[in-house]
Amino acid sequence: MRRQFRNVITFAAAGLLIAAGAQAQQPNFVLKGKIGDLPSPAKLYIAYTTTGTQGTYDSVTIHDGRFEIRQYVAHPAKALLSVSRTGVSKRLFATGDLTFVYIEPGAEIELSTPGNDISAAVFKGSVTQTQYEVFRKKIKPLEITRDSIWRLRYSKTPGLDTAAMAKQVTVAMNAYLAGLKQFVSAHPDFYVSLDVLDLYAGANFDLAEITPLFNALSKKTKTSPKGLEYADRLRNASRSVIGKPAPAFSMADTLGKKVSLSDFKGKYVLVDFWASWCGPCREENPNVIAAYRQYRDKNFTVLGISLDSKKGDWMKAIHHDQLEWTQVSDLKGWKNDAAVMYDVKAVPHNVLIDPSGNIxxxxxRGEALQKELQRILGK
Structure with missing residues (x-):
């Protein structure tokens, strides 16, 4: 059954603007314009990913509101722009003085604002940005309805019928998701439809539903760099669907000893993807501990796979949370070999494997884990 809700915020690889530093290639797009009358030392910062985890982070000083950035991008990409009025970048992208724009090769993009607030910026000169604005016009009313009902549902309004509100939240969320799906179907030639499809699919998508939506996109869209990247993701996801044999892997434990998934054959094993920096993972750990202790004598175990990149942080979290089962990691962060193999785009994420090695x-999570283990091991 398809999920009714998706988390608004997930700890996902796609949400990270990682690589800092300018690309080595020659500039192939221009972003310029005027942000009110902002004086120096104010700066405009730009950050964007290109393919996978490769990206750019750059800045330029603003003079009397005017600026110009010349940079390189391999293909259309959604860039985050942020203004620092002091020219200091500390916690830059955590402020509200920011906006997004689609940049693309060969574009000369002009930005203008009615005042000094970049969040009200208007753009011209980018075909992909124009596509995005078509999308925003269609989806914004559904977003407004969804968000207003959501806020009311979780408000402390006296006498609020929470059960009725919960149903309204479901209706509003489903209408929003239907809007995303309809846009993708109606605009197969839009490059931005790939991002909308990604938004609709979520981190843990239904492969049987998403594959036909992707296949219906135009050849030009599917064979673009982002399209080819998404096709790779679908192929990876197809290897770890329920009912198929779990992809094999080996990885070092906390002492550097190689541990293989095949070492656990003959048992029910919960492969648990997590990280020390992931709040929801740490909140879920007590539930996994309870399940492990209840069923470890009934042919069940847990294999933890950390998406940490620093061993010290990983080890500290294991000890602090008192995790008793085997833990492995290659300390590659989101590039963790097993995470890539299992198409892990958000954590916490887990896979339950039966004694014969099938998913x-x-x-x-939570009660769902307890119920499933009770169903198969509670006899």
Whole structure:
């Protein structure tokens, strides 16, 4: 069954603007314009990813509101722009003085604002940005309805019928998701439809639903760099669907000893993807501990796979949370070999494997994990 809700915020690889530093290639797009009358030392910062985890982070000083950035991008990409009025970048992208724009090769993009607030910026000169604005016009009313009902549902309004509000939240969320899906279907030639499809699919998508949506996109869209990247993701996801044999992997444990998934054959094993920096993972750990202790004598175990990049942080979290099962990591962060193999785009994420090595369930959290283990091991 398709999920009714997706988290508004996830700890996902796609949400990270990682690589700092300018690309080596020659500039192939221009972003210029005027942000009110902002004086120096104010700066405009730009950050964007190109393919996978490769990206650019750059800045330029603003003079009397005017600026110009010349940079390189391999293909259309959604760039985050942020203004620092002091010219200091500390916690830059955590402020509200920011906006997004689609940049693309060969574009000369002009930005203008009615005042000094970049969040009200208007753009021209980017075909992909124009596509995005078509999308925003269609989806914004559904977003407004969804968000207003959501806020009311979780407000402390006296006498609020929470059960009725919960149903309204479901209706509003489903209408929003239907809007995303309809846009992708109606605009197969839009490059931005790939991003909308990604938004609709979520981190843990239904492969049977998403594959036909992707296949219906135009050849030009599917064979673009982002399209080819998404096709790779679909192929990876197809290897770890419920009912198929779990992809094999080996990885070092905390002492550097190689541990293989095949070492656990003959048992029910919960492969648990997590990280020390992931708040929801740490909140879920007590539930996994409870399940482990209840069923470890009934042919069940847990194999933890950390998406950490620093061993010290990983080890500290293991000890602090008192995790008792085998833990492995290659300390590659989101590039963790097993995470890539299992198409892990957000954590926490888990996969339940039966004694014969087949995947029988995914993303079991809280009560759902307890219920599934009770069903198969509670006899």
């Amino acid at each position: 029988i369930a995914k993303n079991l």
